[in-house]
Amino acid sequence: MPRSLDGLLMAPVHDQDPGQVGSATRFRYHESEGQVWATYQGGDIARGYLVGTREEDRVDFRYVQLTVDGATASGHCVSRIAELPDGRIRLEETWEWESRPGSGTSVVEEIRPESGRPMSMVRE
Known part of the structure; x- marks a missing residue:
């Protein structure tokens, strides 16, 4: 089984498409006893x-979000966790x-943080 998602920045x-997550969006994951939750923005x-x-x-999981233009949206997602050759975690997602x-x-x-440079964090 792949390692825990707890504390990962993804x-x-x-x-x-516009109004959805994109390469500038950051997710901060948490996991405990089979429960998973995250905050995201960007x-x-x-x-x-x-x-x-x-x-x-x-x-x-279920998700809910607020876009910068004030629109709200919600949905459902199923992700498969995979470990990349360099040890990082990848989530392959099917959402609606x-x-x-x-x-x-x-x-x-x-x-992962680059050496000597701080990692962007999602506020909770």
Whole structure:
């Protein structure tokens, strides 16, 4: 089973459509006893939250977000956790909006600090 998501800072690999998460969005994950939650912001996202459960390499969660233009949206996502050759964690996601039409796939990967440079943090 891949290691815990607790404390990981993650970012999408590619941009999505406007008003959705993109490469400037940062997720701060937490995990305890099968529960997973995260905060996220950046790019078009002013503030977002996700909460769900983990079983083995599968995370099932709901998310809700506020965009910088004041719109809200919510949805459901199932992610498969994979470990990259360099040891970082990748989430391969299949998501769907519940508050509006639309669905898709995305990939987020763990961000590690570069030596001597501070890592961007998502406020909770």
